[in-house]
Amino acid sequence: MVQNNKVITAKELTKKFGAFTAVDKISFEVQKGEIFGFLGANGAGKTTAMRMLCGLSLPSSGEATVAGYDVYKENELIKKNIGYMSQKFSLYEDLTIKENIRFYAGIYGLSDEKIKEKTELLVKELHLEGEEKTLVRALPLGWKQKLAFSIAIVHDPAIVFLDEPTGGVDPITRREFWTLIYEAAERGITIFVTTHYMDEAEYCNRVSIMVDGRIDALDSPANLMKTYSAGSMDEVFLQLARKASRSE
Amino acid sequence: MNQFLVFVKKEWLHIWRDRRTLFILIWMPVVQILLYGFALTNEVKNSRIAIFDQSRDLSTQAISEKLAASRYFNLIKNVYSYKEIEATFRQGKIRLAVVFPNNFRNDLLHTNHAQIQLIADASDPNTANTLTNYASSIINDYQQSLTQNEELPYTIKTQVRMLYNPELKGAYNFVPGVMALVLMLVCAMMTSISIVREKEIGTMEVILVSPLKPFRIIIAKTIPYLIVSLLNIATILLLSVFVLDVPIVGSLLLLIGESILFTITALSLGILISNAAKTQQTAQFTSMMSLFLPTLLFSGFLFPVENMPIPLQVISNIVPAKWYYIIVKSVMIKGLGFSAIWKETLILVGMTAVLLGISIKNFKIRLS
Numbered sequence: 001m002v003q004n005n006k007v008i009t010a011k012e013l014t015k016k017f018g019a020f021t022a023v024d025k026i027s028f029e030v031q032k033g034e035i036f037g038f039l040g041a042n043g044a045g046k047t048t049a050m051r052m053l054c055g056l057s058l059p060s061s062g063e064a065t066v067a068g069y070d071v072y073k074e075n076e077l078i079k080k081n082i083g084y085m086s087q088k089f090s091l092y093e094d095l096t097i098k099e100n101i102r103f104y105a106g107i108y109g110l111s112d113e114k115i116k117e118k119t120e121l122l123v124k125e126l127h128l129e130g131e132e133k134t135l136v137r138a139l140p141l142g143w144k145q146k147l148a149f150s151i152a153i154v155h156d157p158a159i160v161f162l163d164e165p166t167g168g169v170d171p172i173t174r175r176e177f178w179t180l181i182y183e184a185a186e187r188g189i190t191i192f193v194t195t196h197y198m199d200e201a202e203y204c205n206r207v208s209i210m211v212d213g214r215i216d217a218l219d220s221p222a223n224l225m226k227t228y229s230a231g232s233m234d235e236v237f238l239q240l241a242r243k244a245s246r247s248e
Numbered sequence: 249m250n251q252f253l254v255f256v257k258k259e260w261l262h263i264w265r266d267r268r269t270l271f272i273l274i275w276m277p278v279v280q281i282l283l284y285g286f287a288l289t290n291e292v293k294n295s296r297i298a299i300f301d302q303s304r305d306l307s308t309q310a311i312s313e314k315l316a317a318s319r320y321f322n323l324i325k326n327v328y329s330y331k332e333i334e335a336t337f338r339q340g341k342i343r344l345a346v347v348f349p350n351n352f353r354n355d356l357l358h359t360n361h362a363q364i365q366l367i368a369d370a371s372d373p374n375t376a377n378t379l380t381n382y383a384s385s386i387i388n389d390y391q392q393s394l395t396q397n398e399e400l401p402y403t404i405k406t407q408v409r410m411l412y413n414p415e416l417k418g419a420y421n422f423v424p425g426v427m428a429l430v431l432m433l434v435c436a437m438m439t440s441i442s443i444v445r446e447k448e449i450g451t452m453e454v455i456l457v458s459p460l461k462p463f464r465i466i467i468a469k470t471i472p473y474l475i476v477s478l479l480n481i482a483t484i485l486l487l488s489v490f491v492l493d494v495p496i497v498g499s500l501l502l503l504i505g506e507s508i509l510f511t512i513t514a515l516s517l518g519i520l521i522s523n524a525a526k527t528q529q530t531a532q533f534t535s536m537m538s539l540f541l542p543t544l545l546f547s548g549f550l551f552p553v554e555n556m557p558i559p560l561q562v563i564s565n566i567v568p569a570k571w572y573y574i575i576v577k578s579v580m581i582k583g584l585g586f587s588a589i590w591k592e593t594l595i596l597v598g599m600t601a602v603l604l605g606i607s608i609k610n611f612k613i614r615l616s
Contacts, residue, residue: 054457076459084457088450094265095258106254107460152454161457 005032006065007159007190008053013062015048022048024213025062030206032158035181035191037201037221040210041241046194047163049210053192054161055079067158080108083152083160083189087167091148093137097128100136101151108155122150142173149180159190166197178203198234209237211244251460255468262442263472273438277430277480281487284422292378294322297344298336301326303352311364311390315346320382333367343369344379356394412497412581419492423484424576425549427507428569430480432514432543437535439473439518444531462611470515477511497583506579506589509596510572514539516603517568523610543569571595 008030015023023045030036040046051057053066055075064071067081084090091100098119105115123129126146136144145165153160162181166174178200185191193204201207202221209217217224217240221233230236263270297315301308316323324342327333333345347365349355356362366383368376413420443466446452455465481504488494496503517539525531544550546564553564564570571592578584578592586593 056453056456079457079459082457084454086450086453090451090454092258092262092451093449095261099258099261103254103258104454104458107251107455107458109251109459111250163453 006030007032007034007068008036008064008066008192010053010064011062013049013052013064014060015045015052015057016060021213023052023059026210026213026215028208028215028218030159030190030192032190033185033188034206035185035193035204037204037207038192038194038210039198039201039207039237040194041244044210044241044244045213046210050161050163050192050194054082054084081158083155083157085148085152085160085162085165087164089144089148089165091136091144091151094135096133096135097123097139097147098132100147101154104151105154110155118154122147122154126150141169142176145169145173145177146180149177149184153184153189157189159192160184162191162193164194164196166195166200174200198232198237201233201237207233209240211240216240216243252464252468255460255465256471259442259469259472263476269438273434273476274479274483276433277426277484278487280426280430281423281484281492284426285419285487285492292375292382293319295320295343295375295379296324296341297321297346297379297383298325298327298333298342299323300328300330300333300345300347302350303348305353307353307356307362307390308348311348311387312346314386314390315383318382318386320379337367337369340369343372343375344383346383412583417492417494419488419494420581421577422549423488423492423494424573424580425547427481427484427576428510428547428549428572429540429543430484431477431507431511431572432517432539432569433535434477434480435470435473435511435514436518436521436539437532438476439470439515440522440525440531440535441528442473443469443519443522444525444528448527463608466519466608466611470519473518474508474511474515477514478508481507494581496580498579499585502586503576503579506572506575506593506596509593509600510568510575513568513572513596513600513603516600516607519607519611520603523607542567546570547573549573568596568599571599 006029008028010029011027012025013023013027014021014025026045026049038046038050048057052059052071053064055066055071055078059071066078069075069077069081071078092103095103101119101122102115105118110118119132123132126143128143128147131139136147139147149160149162149165152162166177169177174197181191181193181203193200195201204221206218206220207224208215217227217236219227224236225231225233228236228239230239263273299312299315301312312323315321321344325336327336327345330347333347336342337345345367347367349363349365352362352364364387366380368380370376410416446455456462485496485500485503489496518535521531521534521538525534546553546560546567547569548564553561553570556564575589575592575596578589582588
């Protein structure tokens, strides 16, 4: 139920913990099929903001909708329509690939036939035929990462949240991972990704940079580099983040 | 419903794939029962004694034979002086010495003033008491056998009946205790570890973002351990009945019902701990300290609660195992029905309701 193609809308979204304002009246919109990068230094409020959008915590004030549903009142509907991939890849090492897929697809309510169908599809896409019964523990990191992403979107959500998905992975594998992300975006899935790697920021359609709980910049990487006369997103980030008074 | 079942299935896989822990979970009650049944016991048997017989007449020999033949005593030597007695005690070779004075039989038959001295090693006061009691009763037996045909004036015959456990088997006491311990361990500790593990490996976040309701997550996590516990109870009961000869006198159904109740109590405690713990190690340690240890000390199966100072007795009231222990003893050993244990059952139900309420409420939707 996405209105006007806006998969996320946030207006003056705020989160306070007692006297501390973690997220300070942020406002932004994300379009369907966009790859939206959510950047910021540690302690800037990225994770807190994302938690509110995922339905993991209630905002203190402000408005937001995700996949067209209100974060205050339609929490359950939001959960059905989003995917999530955590930093630690959220896979069970002592379960096989097939069992992991079955589990996550199952808790999103996919029917048995659908699960079977999806499993075959996923395995083929990731070139893991014959490995269905391998324990995830045995997979190399790059494969785990790709598997985690595929599983995060197994239920074809409107939007998928990726929390620093490429930690600890070499650049080539990261590039392959981003190929997967592009493919998903082309299928109409909106990508909301937080990352520390500024070169990945350049892969995004638009990027926002949070500093001290506020959004200090929101534009396409190209425009940002022009605005801040920077040669790379790295420089843009440094310019903005240096002004921060908060750090973890 | 399907979502829920998928989760339960996953939990099963986790338990099944962790062979080592599974092995311990299944075999632990067996080992405990066998250990307590055959190796560790607070019954006193085969205690080593020495006899100092200064008379060496018919009576002293008869009594000595009776003592030596008793399964409680093991006569290891005859000594010939008090000095030797002292030395033997100091060497720790005996726990009891029996001393017959000179002219014992003479005194016994003619002056009504026969005496026997029992010297016990009271550095373990309980055992010392028990041993002197055993010895005294054996001596009394002999005395009775002498006066069989005579009617002595003012004799009181005390008739002793040991209810529920006439053979005074220690097993009757500790089987209920082991049941409480095992259930606490399997349910509370393992459940809390299982929940915290999800937090540690980062999958908990994903699950919480999913449409699966937190309540169902908890229940799904506890069901496999519920089943393992039932298996454990069955194992313990089978072993008790067929290997240790401890019968189930009361209703088996009632016993199982109460055990399920206690299992749920233990599970709620496990959930409560998992809410507070951030790592599996913390969960394990907290479970050990706050659940296992109090169960061991305050349930009443190792140390009688009535002997403890009042403040500790009050504390023991909040240990769920204490109530469960009373219930199991009442049903299994004494064969009592529900009417006898409704109070304790109510207490357990109350505790469970409160614990479940708190722990589910606390099951934080916000991860920290």
